[in-house]
Amino acid sequence: MRILIAEDDLTSRAVLAGVLKMSGHDVVEALDGAAAWNALQQPDAAALAIIDWLMPEMNGLEVVRRVRALPTDHPPYLIMLSTKGEKSDIIDGLQAGANDYLAKPFDPDELRARVEVGRRMVEMQTELAKKNAEMERFLYTASHDLKSPVVTVSTFLGYLEQDMANADAGRINKDMHFLRLAADKMVQLLDDLLEVSRIGRTASLGESMTFPNLVEEVLASVAGRIAERGVTVEVGDCDMTLHGDRIRLGEIWQNLVENACKFMGGQKEPRIEMGVIASGGEPVFFVRDNGSGIDPRHNAKVFNLFDKLDPKSEGTGIGLAIVKRIVELYQGRIWVESSGAGQGTCFYFTLPGALMSPQKDAKR
Amino acid sequence: MKGKPIVILLVEDDFAHAEIVRRNLANFPVAHRLFHVEDGQMALDYLFQKNSDPRINPRPDLILLDLRLPKVDGIEVLRQIKENKDLERIPTVVLTTSANGPDLAAARSLGAMSYQVKPANFEGFTELMETNFWLADVRRTRPHE
Numbered sequence: 001m002r003i004l005i006a007e008d009d010l011t012s013r014a015v016l017a018g019v020l021k022m023s024g025h026d027v028v029e030a031l032d033g034a035a036a037w038n039a040l041q042q043p044d045a046a047a048l049a050i051i052d053w054l055m056p057e058m059n060g061l062e063v064v065r066r067v068r069a070l071p072t073d074h075p076p077y078l079i080m081l082s083t084k085g086e087k088s089d090i091i092d093g094l095q096a097g098a099n100d101y102l103a104k105p106f107d108p109d110e111l112r113a114r115v116e117v118g119r120r121m122v123e124m125q126t127e128l129a130k131k132n133a134e135m136e137r138f139l140y141t142a143s144h145d146l147k148s149p150v151v152t153v154s155t156f157l158g159y160l161e162q163d164m165a166n167a168d169a170g171r172i173n174k175d176m177h178f179l180r181l182a183a184d185k186m187v188q189l190l191d192d193l194l195e196v197s198r199i200g201r202t203a204s205l206g207e208s209m210t211f212p213n214l215v216e217e218v219l220a221s222v223a224g225r226i227a228e229r230g231v232t233v234e235v236g237d238c239d240m241t242l243h244g245d246r247i248r249l250g251e252i253w254q255n256l257v258e259n260a261c262k263f264m265g266g267q268k269e270p271r272i273e274m275g276v277i278a279s280g281g282e283p284v285f286f287v288r289d290n291g292s293g294i295d296p297r298h299n300a301k302v303f304n305l306f307d308k309l310d311p312k313s314e315g316t317g318i319g320l321a322i323v324k325r326i327v328e329l330y331q332g333r334i335w336v337e338s339s340g341a342g343q344g345t346c347f348y349f350t351l352p353g354a355l356m357s358p359q360k361d362a363k364r
Numbered sequence: 365m366k367g368k369p370i371v372i373l374l375v376e377d378d379f380a381h382a383e384i385v386r387r388n389l390a391n392f393p394v395a396h397r398l399f400h401v402e403d404g405q406m407a408l409d410y411l412f413q414k415n416s417d418p419r420i421n422p423r424p425d426l427i428l429l430d431l432r433l434p435k436v437d438g439i440e441v442l443r444q445i446k447e448n449k450d451l452e453r454i455p456t457v458v459l460t461t462s463a464n465g466p467d468l469a470a471a472r473s474l475g476a477m478s479y480q481v482k483p484a485n486f487e488g489f490t491e492l493m494e495t496n497f498w499l500a501d502v503r504r505t506r507p508h509e
Contacts, residue, residue: 143462
C-alpha cells in the first residue's frame, strides 16, 4: 500500500520509512505540513498517511483538518504522530479527523499493527465504494427498464381513450394487446429483480459437495428442458469437491444449461459438455454447447442485467446476469468464447471461493 | 417541404414504443418513409452497408435512436454516426425514458441534435419533429445532388 510520511525530523522519518518499507509498503515522504497537504490533494494520493503534529509551514492538525474538508469518495486513513502525549491532544487530533494516534518515540511493532488496522479500513472502504457504484449502476438499469413498460401503458391508455371515443374496434383491440404485453413484461421484470436481489443472501448453509453430485442434481432439475430439446449432455470426469451454498452454486450450472438449451438454434444434434480444465494453475469450469453461438462483438454484453442479444428471445435477459453475480460472490471470473454465429458457445468460469475448505471455528 | 418524402430511420427494440412513434408520425402532416430496425447492430448495418440498394436502404434524413438497445447500445451507434463524415450531418434524435441519466449526457456530448423523453405526447413529439424535419430538409439538400 502507498503510505505518506509527513515528518520534518530526519531520524524519525528514516525510521518510519525503514519499518514500513520492510513491511512491503510503498513510502512517499513529505518534509513539512504544506508539502503533505499538497501531496494529499493529488488524485493518486496515498490511501494512508502518518502525520507528525509539529511541522514547519503547516502543523499536522491543520493538515488533517484540511484533508477532511476535501470532498472525496476515498478519504485517506490518517494517523497522527506526536510527542504531545496529553489526553487532550489525542482528543484534539481525533476530533480534527485523525483515525488513529501514535506517540513518539514509537514502538515498531505497534506502528506495524496500527498501519495494518488502517490497511484493513482502507480495503473495506474501497470494497464498499465499488459495491456502491455497482449498486448505482444496477438501480439505474433496473429503473430504466422498469419504466419502459410503464411508458407503454400510459401512452396506450391515451390511445385507448381516443379509440373508444371513435368506436374503432380494430384499434381498440390493438391497444389492448400492447397494454397486456406491457403488464406481462412488468411482472416478469419485477420477478426477475427480486430473484437477483436474493443472490447476495445465502439460501442454505455452507456445505461440501462433489462436482459430479452437484451436476447430477442440476441436470435433474432441468431434465424437462433437456428432453424437450433432445439435448445430449456429457459430463467430464472430475471428483473435485466444492464448498459453499449448494443452491446458489447449482444455479450457475442450471442457468448455463438452460441458456444453452434456449440458444441451440437449428442444431440437429444438440449437445452440451461440462467439466473442469486446469488453466494457469487454477481449475476452470466450462459449459460448452454446439448451438447458435455468439457474435464475438457482443461478448461483453451477454452478462449485463436485462440485456438480451435477441429481443425476440423469451425471458428478460437475467439468467447470465445471475450467473455472473454468483460467480463473483465466490471471487470468480466468467467469460464466454464463441467463434461466432452458428459455431456454438463455451462459458468458462472460476470459483476460487468455493475451492477453499471452510474455515474451522478454532478460535471459539 | 417539397419533393421526396423524408426518410426516417427508427432504431427501437421495444415494439410498443415503435408503434407509438409510428402513430405520432401518422398524424404528422409531412410526407415520410419510416424504416424500423430493432437493435444497434441492425442500425449500424443499415447505415454502413456498402453497395446496398438505395431504394431498399435509402440514406435516412433523420434518425430516431433509442439508447438502450440489444447487441450494440445507442451511444455506440451515435458515436459511429458522428465519426463518419457522410453520416454526422444527419439530425439524430435520442429517445430515452429518463432526462437525467448518464447515457443522455453522453449522447449530448456526442452531438445528438435533441432528445425526447418517453412518453412522448403528441404535442411534444410534434414540436420535436417540426424542428428536426426542417433540419433534415435543409441538410439533405446537398450541393452535388
